Amino acid sequence: MGKVHGSLARAGKVKSQTPKVEPQEKKKTPKGRAKKRITYTRRFVNVTMTG
Numbered sequence: 001m002g003k004v005h006g007s008l009a010r011a012g013k014v015k016s017q018t019p020k021v022e023p024q025e026k027k028k029t030p031k032g033r034a035k036k037r038i039t040y041t042r043r044f045v046n047v048t049m050t051g
Helices: 013-017 033-045
Strands: none
Touching: none
């Protein structure tokens, strides 16, 4: 077995300290073919030539 770095007593310290934020309501993202279409346009159609 490997060694443990630091004591396990402090495990999850930061996560418990951070304030809870409720998830925001947002529009549903497209699935399947529609998502692929958006990804394609974002990557290849709207590119500006650099260099």
